[in-house]
Amino acid sequence: MPSTRARYRLLAGAAVCLVVFAVITVFYKTDLSGLDTLDHRLGAGPEQWTFDHPTATSFFLLVERLFGTVAMTIYTVVASALLLWRRHPRAAMWAPVVMLLASWSTYFLKQALHRKRPTWPDPVTTLSSFSFPSGHATGAAAGAGVVIVLTAVLVQRRNLRRLLYGVAISLALLVGADRVFLGVHNPSDVLAGYCVGAFWVLVATAVYYPAPRPKPLEAFTTPVPTTKQVALVLNPIKVADPDEFTGMVARAATEAGWTLTATYPTTAEDPGRAMAEKAAIAGAELVIVCGGDGTVRTVCAELAGTGVSVGVVPAGTGNLLARNLGIPLYLQAAVDVALNGQDRAIDLVKVSGDGLGDDEHFMVMAGMGFDAAIMEGANEKVKAKVGWLAYVVSGARNMMFPPVRIEIAVDGGEWSRHRVRTVVIGNVGYLQAGMPLLPDANIDDGVLDVVMLHPRRFLSWIPLAVRVISRQKRVDDTLNRMTGKTVSLRASADTPRQLDGDSIGSGRELHCECVHGKLLVRVPR
Numbered sequence: 001m002p003s004t005r006a007r008y009r010l011l012a013g014a015a016v017c018l019v020v021f022a023v024i025t026v027f028y029k030t031d032l033s034g035l036d037t038l039d040h041r042l043g044a045g046p047e048q049w050t051f052d053h054p055t056a057t058s059f060f061l062l063v064e065r066l067f068g069t070v071a072m073t074i075y076t077v078v079a080s081a082l083l084l085w086r087r088h089p090r091a092a093m094w095a096p097v098v099m100l101l102a103s104w105s106t107y108f109l110k111q112a113l114h115r116k117r118p119t120w121p122d123p124v125t126t127l128s129s130f131s132f133p134s135g136h137a138t139g140a141a142a143g144a145g146v147v148i149v150l151t152a153v154l155v156q157r158r159n160l161r162r163l164l165y166g167v168a169i170s171l172a173l174l175v176g177a178d179r180v181f182l183g184v185h186n187p188s189d190v191l192a193g194y195c196v197g198a199f200w201v202l203v204a205t206a207v208y209y210p211a212p213r214p215k216p217l218e219a220f221t222t223p224v225p226t227t228k229q230v231a232l233v234l235n236p237i238k239v240a241d242p243d244e245f246t247g248m249v250a251r252a253a254t255e256a257g258w259t260l261t262a263t264y265p266t267t268a269e270d271p272g273r274a275m276a277e278k279a280a281i282a283g284a285e286l287v288i289v290c291g292g293d294g295t296v297r298t299v300c301a302e303l304a305g306t307g308v309s310v311g312v313v314p315a316g317t318g319n320l321l322a323r324n325l326g327i328p329l330y331l332q333a334a335v336d337v338a339l340n341g342q343d344r345a346i347d348l349v350k351v352s353g354d355g356l357g358d359d360e361h362f363m364v365m366a367g368m369g370f371d372a373a374i375m376e377g378a379n380e381k382v383k384a385k386v387g388w389l390a391y392v393v394s395g396a397r398n399m400m401f402p403p404v405r406i407e408i409a410v411d412g413g414e415w416s417r418h419r420v421r422t423v424v425i426g427n428v429g430y431l432q433a434g435m436p437l438l439p440d441a442n443i444d445d446g447v448l449d450v451v452m453l454h455p456r457r458f459l460s461w462i463p464l465a466v467r468v469i470s471r472q473k474r475v476d477d478t479l480n481r482m483t484g485k486t487v488s489l490r491a492s493a494d495t496p497r498q499l500d501g502d503s504i505g506s507g508r509e510l511h512c513e514c515v516h517g518k519l520l521v522r523v524p525r
Helices: 004-030 035-052 054-066 069-085 089-113 135-154 158-181 187-207 242-255 273-281 293-303 320-325 331-340 370-377 380-386 389-397 458-469
Strands: 229-234 259-265 286-291 309-314 342-352 360-362 365-369 404-410 416-420 422-426 448-453 479-484 486-495 497-499 507-523
Touching: 004 035, 004 089, 004 187, 035 054, 035 158, 035 187, 054 158, 069 089, 069 135, 089 135, 089 187, 135 158, 135 187, 158 187, 229 242, 229 273, 242 259, 242 331, 259 273, 273 286, 273 293, 286 293, 286 331, 293 309, 293 320, 293 360, 293 507, 309 320, 309 331, 331 507, 360 497, 365 370, 365 404, 365 486, 365 507, 370 389, 370 422, 370 497, 404 448, 404 479, 416 422, 416 448, 422 486, 448 486, 458 479, 479 486
Parallel strands: 229 259, 229 286, 286 309, 309 507
Antiparallel strands: 342 360, 342 507, 365 422, 365 497, 404 416, 404 486, 422 448, 448 479, 486 507
């Protein structure tokens, strides 16, 4: 829920909308300020221009249909269904309620106030219903408000949020202009409609915040004394406002019976190793890490075997560990899981190879070849702007990454030779969008799963993708699978490599060993 101060601000904004609407209503009913004259003066020019330009007439009539009652109802139903599918039940219920309240109130206000439509010498189109307030403007304002609120609570990336805010506001303004240019509403009708739509968005947000919330859970009892101290390791560039995020974590911790004792921001030089060490030494029983897969990997590796639990708050591009553990991708909901969830012992994978340090690990996947080339080619600036789509662009560029001859040994057995475009060693099974690359992989089974892919031609990627998505068990030279506690790879030439989505440079070797149950991670109950 928003803070008390934020709720008061929302209600104050709703009160302003109500006052503006009331003032316009008084001016219309009494005509003390010559509102009808002003409306006619402001609306005559746009309406005549539209009448004189058939192309403009067609465009504005199309806008009228695209944002009419039927169209807005369809948009709302589809949006609610998508929200339910994405497991956001609060938002799925909140959005249609806002739209219904806006629509119903507009209908009853029109019947109560009886303002007639404006009349023109050369009408573009005519309507017989009442005009005050504008139903199209109300629906557009309510719809834009719904998009803005849901974007604020569900979308992490700042640039994407700004884009969605801009699109929502621009469409609302377009719909308002459409009503004036078609000559079916006065400018004051449109302004009043905006006030009604915004009023219901603000009131609904203050009363029923649509952000995901965990179910109330009873606290676990344990005979072991606990400190209830929590520390935060934060990659500050991954959240819009680090201070606001830290404050949110502190409030949530207090409500859950924890105490946030320290916040450790990561740096470009250290993605979290020293910070996690300091948190453990300081006596934290739980460390919440907020950042991308690289930050999460570093902190998890440092805290493995210490008994300190890790709460993962995904704020990166891939967020594969969170996705495979069922941790919400919304920041506040992930914080709630970290504070109120249960511990799960998961595997850690120790990695060595040419050019790598002595203390390298991964939590999700390691790879050589095409997949590593994708990670290497995904520009950080593009990732910051469009998220995982940066990987799509990089993947298209590297689709025909040249095949590599590799040798692989599992559990210390004999080396076998293969020709591949990519080989992935996984501790989890699923990529973005639920792609089951390694469907039998489990993060706590003590076993690594390996997949080798070798589509011979460009179009060979299509049947290969079908085989992966349909989870076919058949293996051959195009798609081969192996499992084992240790996996070693040797390439015939320097090949791109990656750990948990972070490029670690080209090399010829990767040696991976699964360390069973090494790390405690908070997951939903």
